[in-house]
Amino acid sequence: MALAAKGVLPLLLLAGLLALFVRVDPTDVFRAAFPPIEELTFERIAFPQPGLIRVHMVNGGPEPVTVAQVMVDDAYWEHTVVPDREVGRLEDIVLEIPYPWVDGDPLIVTIVSSTGVTFTQEVAVATQSPQINRSYVVTFALLGLYVGVIPVFLGLLWLPFLAGVSQRWIDFFLSFTVGLLLFLGVDALEGAFELTGQVASAFQGVGLIVLGVVGTPLVIHAVGRVARGDSAITPLGMSMLIAIGIGLHNLGEGLAIGSSYAVGEVALGTSLVFGFLLHNTTEGLGIVAPLARSRPSYVKLVALGLIAGVPTIFGTWIGGFSYSPTASVLFLAIGAGAIVQVISVLGRSMGSRGREGFKDPLNAAGVVVGLIVMYTTGLFVAA
Numbered sequence: 001m002a003l004a005a006k007g008v009l010p011l012l013l014l015a016g017l018l019a020l021f022v023r024v025d026p027t028d029v030f031r032a033a034f035p036p037i038e039e040l041t042f043e044r045i046a047f048p049q050p051g052l053i054r055v056h057m058v059n060g061g062p063e064p065v066t067v068a069q070v071m072v073d074d075a076y077w078e079h080t081v082v083p084d085r086e087v088g089r090l091e092d093i094v095l096e097i098p099y100p101w102v103d104g105d106p107l108i109v110t111i112v113s114s115t116g117v118t119f120t121q122e123v124a125v126a127t128q129s130p131q132i133n134r135s136y137v138v139t140f141a142l143l144g145l146y147v148g149v150i151p152v153f154l155g156l157l158w159l160p161f162l163a164g165v166s167q168r169w170i171d172f173f174l175s176f177t178v179g180l181l182l183f184l185g186v187d188a189l190e191g192a193f194e195l196t197g198q199v200a201s202a203f204q205g206v207g208l209i210v211l212g213v214v215g216t217p218l219v220i221h222a223v224g225r226v227a228r229g230d231s232a233i234t235p236l237g238m239s240m241l242i243a244i245g246i247g248l249h250n251l252g253e254g255l256a257i258g259s260s261y262a263v264g265e266v267a268l269g270t271s272l273v274f275g276f277l278l279h280n281t282t283e284g285l286g287i288v289a290p291l292a293r294s295r296p297s298y299v300k301l302v303a304l305g306l307i308a309g310v311p312t313i314f315g316t317w318i319g320g321f322s323y324s325p326t327a328s329v330l331f332l333a334i335g336a337g338a339i340v341q342v343i344s345v346l347g348r349s350m351g352s353r354g355r356e357g358f359k360d361p362l363n364a365a366g367v368v369v370g371l372i373v374m375y376t377t378g379l380f381v382a383a
Contacts, residue, residue: 060200155284179370212333254315
């Protein structure tokens with residue numbers, strides 16, 4: 001009991017110090033001398049029906065913000081704010097603006113606070129946003145199936161070929177998988193960092209990346225150790241890890257596709273579908289590479305394919321119906337973190353049982369070939 005009290009005492013003192021600071025508040029002198037710092041971040045601008053604009057915003061700043069006026073293309077417009085015009089720190093609001101927007105035209109939405117600070121977002125193409133109905137749900141699911149599930153299953157068909165090659169060439173294809181995963185991990189990180197500028201400062205976009213990249217591999221490692229104890233990871237377990245890492249990455253690809261169609265960039269969305277279809281076919285090869293000397297059942301192979309591919313469908317739904325840059329950054333960072341853990345496990349496996357690992361020239365070439373293949377197929381993905 002005494003030991004517990006020693007551990008709690010610093011926390012109690014810290015709580016008392018914070019309470020004293022709040023009560024005395026020595027910063028009042030600065031508040032009186034300087035204007036408040038206001039920040040509203042656009043999360044999403046939707047066009048749910050003709051004649052209506054719906055704006056989702058969050059207050060990521062240190063001070064409450066009161067919405068006073070709304071401008072669309074330099075003209076003031078009537079609007080409603082839910083739940084309230086005064087937006088506290090970390091609170092969300094939704095503005096509904098009756099505006100006769102024209103399909104295909106650009107427009108600019110500006111929010112004016114009670115202190116005169118403006119927050120502006122440009123919409124490149126005004127187009128009716130997808131609604132959660134059967135038609136759109138099925139359409140986005142088919143896109144995810146075409147982009148994520150089918151290519152992965154096509155890649156799984158390389159298993160009979162891998163089963164017929166020597167151990168040296170199996171190591172080559174495992175190294176190829178490492179190159180593939182390295183490319184996907186860096187790609188996910190790049191996408192996450194690009195989106196941090198759209199994340200409200202209070203949610204710390206870079207902090208979300210650190211949380212996902214560092215926390216995810218630690219969680220996966222801990223769960224794996226609890227599940228298997230001191231036993232070494234099996235080939236099926238390694239393939240499962242690869243499928244999970246690829247699946248989390250494919251979730252990010254689905255987000256990109258869904259959000260592209262949601263904002264009316266149909267040409268970009270179509271280019272992404274074509275590019276990702278080609279890009280993802282090699283992922284199935286990476287999943288089955290550890291199983292070259294195993295005889296997995298068809299049920300297990302199907303399960304691996306679904307784990308890697310189905311998240312693409314969920315990504316298209318999230319991106320199409322409720323896109324959030326904050327959630328996207330976190331998802332991409334989690335995907336990158338999972339890939340870090342997979343590469344770590346593969347690296348240890350390659351260096352075990354007297355194998356030279358990546359020091360072997362053929363294995364080193366496998367990593368490089370994996371990077372080149374992913375880069376080459378990535379040329380077909382629209383930026």
